Amino acid sequence: MYMPTTFWTWSFFLLALLQAVICLGLEAFVFGEFEESLRGEARSSDPPSGALTIPTYLTIFIFGFIYQMILVWDALRLKNTIQVIGLCLYNLGMMIYAAVEIDQVDEAVDSLGGNIEPNTWIYLHPCLIATPCVLALGTILLSFVSWKLYDEFAWTIYKHISADLRLKRRYLTYQIYIALLKFDFFFFLGFTVQFLVIVHGKTYEFALTIAALPVTIILLFLAAYIVRRESYVGQSFIIFLYFVGMAYFVFKLVRMYDSDQAYKYAPAKHSLTTFAVLAILLLIVTIVTAVVCMMNFNKGLKPHIQKRKVPDAADMKFGPEAGYGAGPHPLGSMGTRMTID
Structure with a gap:
């Protein structure tokens, strides 16, 4: 298992971990206080929609921070500056999500009326304010460390990509596409x-959503596999599925604001809308990048993206890149510049 090896890689990893622990601690306290304050109908087997708000947010925060740590490990392992920058934007998105939570919880507490203790909002409010503040500080610190990591990764990435400017651009497009798939995964x-x-019960919509969950995971892994294999038919099929995904999220948005269906989504309407809109925007960017990747097929990149790990300092000194009996560099002749264009 890969572990960070330098001061700045360790700093990035530990900052992300510390932020996750603090924020999850705050959210756990909010969840505990909220559940303890519920009474009457809110504790029944069929609680009002407001009682589901905090459990929903806690679920997303747990999933969001666990997935962020996976992406942090992956970005440091691959020395992928594109993904490191994406993680800073991801953190910013989590901060916005935490800020949206404040009003949503306030509305949920008001909607419960007599089914919740009168002073609940007073106890919850400080922790709800603290969470986006911690995430804001974390975003600033992670952005600073990512700038240092760019300088640290620049030479090793340059050695991996070669001096061919056109090949570097194709490889950069590929990196952006793979990073987009990883962030698409989170929003989906x-x-x-x-x-x-939120929407539970024996309905066709609930059943279809459960069925779509493993299918989505498989398709995103398949998309990464196909682009590395440079299959025109496979990539065309994946792009078609991206358009299907956009149609799905547009349908959900329309359904959430349909007066006959809106009550089902009330506990997390704001956050569901945020996720749906961001997913649509990400899909648009993903489709454009997927098309550009397909235009780069059969132009010399395929043999070089099979090896996913970027060589580290030891590889540079003693491995093939150092020239010890390994022949020419796998991506072509090397230049003298030490930064990425």
């Missing part, structure tokens, strides 16, 4: 998890 599953928590 984040939306689905919220939906399953």
Whole structure:
């Protein structure tokens, strides 16, 4: 298992971990206080929609921070500056999500009326304010460390990509596409998890959502496999599925604001809308990047993206890149510049 090896990689990893522990601690306290304050109908087997708000947010935060730590490990392992930058934006998104939570919880407490203790909001409010503040500080610190990591990764990435500017651009597009797939994964599953928590019961919509969960995971892994194999037919099929995904999220948005259906989504309407809109925007960018990747097929990149790990300092010194009996560099002749264009 890969572990960070330098000061800045350790700093990035530990900052992300510390932030996750603090924020999950705050959310756990909010959840405990909220559940303890419920009474009457809110404790029944069929509680009002407001009682589901906090469990929904806690579910997403747990999933969001666990997935963030997986992406942090993956980005440091691959020395992927694109993904490191994406993680800073991801953190910013989590901060916005935490800020949206404040009003949503306030509305939920008001809607419960006599089914919740009168002073509940007074106890919850400080922790709800603290969470986006911690995430804001974390975003600033992670952004600073990512700038240092860019300098640290620049030479090793340059050695991996070679001096061919056109090949570097194709490889960069590939990296962006793979990073987008990883963030698509979060928004797809984040939306689905919220939906399953809020809309439960024996309905065709609930059953279809459960069925779509493993299918979505498989398709995203398949998309990464196909782009590495440079299959025109496979990539065209994946792009078609992206359009199907966009149609799905548009349908959900329309359904959430349909007067006959809106009550089902009330506990997490704001967050579901946020996830759906961001998923649509990400899908648009993913489709454009997927098309550009397909245009780069059969232009010399395929043999070089099979090896996913970027060589580390030891590889540079003693491995093939150092020239010890390994022949020419696998991506072509090397230049003298030490930064990425």
